[in-house]
Amino acid sequence: MTEKFDAIVVGAGPAGTTAALVMARAGMKVALIERGAYPGAKNMFGGVFYYSEVLNQLIPEFWKEAPIERHIVRRVTTFMTPQASVSMDYENSNFGKPPYNGVTLLRSRFDRWYAQKAVDAGALLVPETVVDDVIRDGQRVIGIKARRDQGDLLADVVIAADGVNSLLAEKAGLKKSKELRRHSISVTAKEILSLPSETIEERFNCAADEGVAIDFLGACTQGIQGAAFIYTNKSSLSLGMATDLNSLREHHISIADLVESFKEHPSVKRLVKGATLKEYSGHLMPEGGYKMMPKLYGDGILVAGDAAAMVFYTGLSLEGVNFAIASGFYAGEAVKAAKAKSDFSAASLSHYQKLLEDSFVLKDLKSFRSASSMLANKRFYTVYPDFLCTMMENMFKVDGKPRKRMWGLMRQSMKGKISMMDLAKDGMQARKALL
Amino acid sequence: MNIEDKLFQIRFNVDTIPHIKVDLKACDSCQEKWCLYVCPVQNYKLEEGKMSFAWQGCVECGACRIACEKGQVVEWNYPRGGYGVCFRYG
Numbered sequence: 221m222t223e224k225f226d227a228i229v230v231g232a233g234p235a236g237t238t239a240a241l242v243m244a245r246a247g248m249k250v251a252l253i254e255r256g257a258y259p260g261a262k263n264m265f266g267g268v269f270y271y272s273e274v275l276n277q278l279i280p281e282f283w284k285e286a287p288i289e290r291h292i293v294r295r296v297t298t299f300m301t302p303q304a305s306v307s308m309d310y311e312n313s314n315f316g317k318p319p320y321n322g323v324t325l326l327r328s329r330f331d332r333w334y335a336q337k338a339v340d341a342g343a344l345l346v347p348e349t350v351v352d353d354v355i356r357d358g359q360r361v362i363g364i365k366a367r368r369d370q371g372d373l374l375a376d377v378v379i380a381a382d383g384v385n386s387l388l389a390e391k392a393g394l395k396k397s398k399e400l401r402r403h404s405i406s407v408t409a410k411e412i413l414s415l416p417s418e419t420i421e422e423r424f425n426c427a428a429d430e431g432v433a434i435d436f437l438g439a440c441t442q443g444i445q446g447a448a449f450i451y452t453n454k455s456s457l458s459l460g461m462a463t464d465l466n467s468l469r470e471h472h473i474s475i476a477d478l479v480e481s482f483k484e485h486p487s488v489k490r491l492v493k494g495a496t497l498k499e500y501s502g503h504l505m506p507e508g509g510y511k512m513m514p515k516l517y518g519d520g521i522l523v524a525g526d527a528a529a530m531v532f533y534t535g536l537s538l539e540g541v542n543f544a545i546a547s548g549f550y551a552g553e554a555v556k557a558a559k560a561k562s563d564f565s566a567a568s569l570s571h572y573q574k575l576l577e578d579s580f581v582l583k584d585l586k587s588f589r590s591a592s593s594m595l596a597n598k599r600f601y602t603v604y605p606d607f608l609c610t611m612m613e614n615m616f617k618v619d620g621k622p623r624k625r626m627w628g629l630m631r632q633s634m635k636g637k638i639s640m641m642d643l644a645k646d647g648m649q650a651r652k653a654l655l
Numbered sequence: 656m657n658i659e660d661k662l663f664q665i666r667f668n669v670d671t672i673p674h675i676k677v678d679l680k681a682c683d684s685c686q687e688k689w690c691l692y693v694c695p696v697q698n699y700k701l702e703e704g705k706m707s708f709a710w711q712g713c714v715e716c717g718a719c720r721i722a723c724e725k726g727q728v729v730e731w732n733y734p735r736g737g738y739g740v741c742f743r744y745g
């Protein structure tokens with residue numbers, strides 16, 4: 221006989237684990253299926269987990285027990301040319317106090333810790349198991365096919381929380397086409413570089429337990445759409461890069477080579493000096509936000525987290541884990557409500573969409589939905605970093621010649637780089653995206 | 656540091672069954688060779704006009720699957736459960 225569950229969650233990342241935890245706590249029979257040897261084994265991210273009110277409600281004061289690296293008290297945004305850089309350095313001592321605005325994490329530790337919470341609540345974690353397809357009865361999804369003996373499992377509802385590639389949402393016919401996704405996805409690569417914690421604290425000018433998140437724009441991606449980052453962990457740095465997949469293709473730039481050359485930039489070289497590589501990794505990241513979201517529900521199925529492209533990315537912020545946790549939470553709540561009515565039809569499960577619309581998840585993704593067009597504007601990675609660095613050079617360089625006043629300096633720095641017309645256009649675009 | 660040295664720092668439990676199959680004959684005549692640029696571990700290589708592909712070092716990101724437009728050239732799936740890349744940090 222094929223085993224039947226109230227719900228099957230595919231993927232034990234932040235989205236799937238949250239959904240499983242919520243449903244298990246409501247006494248439902250839940251399977252949480254993960255293809256990795258353990259939750260987190262397949263997962264990588266930049267490294268800052270921003271405060272999640274949802275997680276704090278599920279696990280009060282989670283930061284006291286979660287495997288956290290450092291509290292981020294400084295956010296630096298650096299615009300770079302090959303030789304120079306201009307940084308905006310923001311520090312807030314409140315960020316170093318509970319509930320902590322952002323903390324660095326390593327996913328192999330965090331995801332494992334978090335999935336154990338779902339297990340403690342009664343969910344059945346099934347690791348080392350790939351789900352290959354959904355099982356249908358007509359239109360309705362009634363279970364999954366796992367790649368193993370007796371791998372057919374039935375459930376009232378399947379939650380696809382299987383991450384950015386979501387082969388499952390694709391099989392269920394909910395995703396946008398590959399052609400569309402090709403233009404709204406980033407390829408990422410990251411290194412874990414070990415350094416003694418005292419060296420990190422001296423070099424990055426931070427206290428024990430506190431840390432810095434630096435994001436880089438400009439020459440680091442050789443002017444194509446994307447950004448680089450360095451985040452501080454306890455005794456390692458997370459250094460990496462996210463670049464638009466289609467831009468790599470068009471400009472014949474290799475993501476692996478970009479990461480190597482980034483480490484050679486004078487502003488970066490001294491930060492990573494003497495560090496040893498502990499791990500290298502790669503992953504995809506949804507960058508299209510609201511416009512690229514699939515259909516979020518169908519008969520007997522819901523899609524959550526990266527599988528639903530719910531990443532908040534504006535160039536200045538990159539948040540996915542807190543969005544994944546919240547969407548997993550609302551997916552779990554929607555299934556609980558469906559179970560109370562014993563109705564798992566698309567109409568009943570559409571409650572999920574409603575819950576998301578009333579929360580920050582769809583509100584934020586909607587209000588910033590124009591950010592993706594702004595991010596595709598090449599001038600943000602070429603002209604503007606260059607302009608800022610030239611402006612600073614013109615201001616600080618002393619060469620015995622008479623100086624210009626501010627406006628003159630700006631005009632001089634812009635000369636031959638950008639027209640007033642483009643500047644006005646980009647200003648409008650940024651206004652539409654962010655203000 | 657070259658990519659081969661970086662690969663040594665990644666933990667793998669290599670499956671005996673390839674999870675990605677590439678039609679290398681078709682690749683040789685592909686003009687664009689998009690896969691060369693998007694693969695973070697440079698599993699796709701072009702040497703003396705010939706394409707090669709090594710699935711053993713794959714970190715299962717899915718970039719080549721999305722990047723290659725040539726229909727059935729790349730047959731892409733995840734390795735069996737528990738096999739493949741196993742991040743120690745992430």
Ligand SMILES: Cc1cc2nc3c(=O)[nH]c(=O)nc-3n(C[C@H](O)[C@H](O)[C@H](O)COP(=O)(O)OP(=O)(O)OC[C@H]3O[C@@H](n4cnc5c(N)ncnc54)[C@H](O)[C@@H]3O)c2cc1C
Pocket residue numbers: 230231232233234235236253254255256259260262263264265266267268269270349350351352381382383384387408409410460461462503504505524525526527530531538539540541542544733
């Ligand atoms: C380089 C990079 C930097 C990032 N930086 C940040 C950041 O600083 N802050 C932030 O908040 N977010 C960041 N993000 C985004 C964040 O990582 C994601 O939004 C988040 O991990 C999404 O969680 P999820 O649970 O939806 O998916 P995932 O974490 O991807 O989890 C999906 C799970 O499903 C499993 N799975 C997949 N397919 C199957 C299958 N067929 N069968 C069984 N199991 C399967 C996977 O193994 C995985 O465990 C970054 C992402 C990248 C790539």
Ligand code: SF4
Pocket residue numbers: 677681682683685686687688689690691699706722723724725728729
């Ligand atoms: S995998 Fe695709 S992109 Fe790469 S060479 Fe072959 S056909 Fe071209």
Ligand code: SF4
Pocket residue numbers: 502675693694695696697698712713714715716717718719720
């Ligand atoms: S899935 Fe990613 S790591 Fe694997 S071969 Fe394709 S691009 Fe390279």
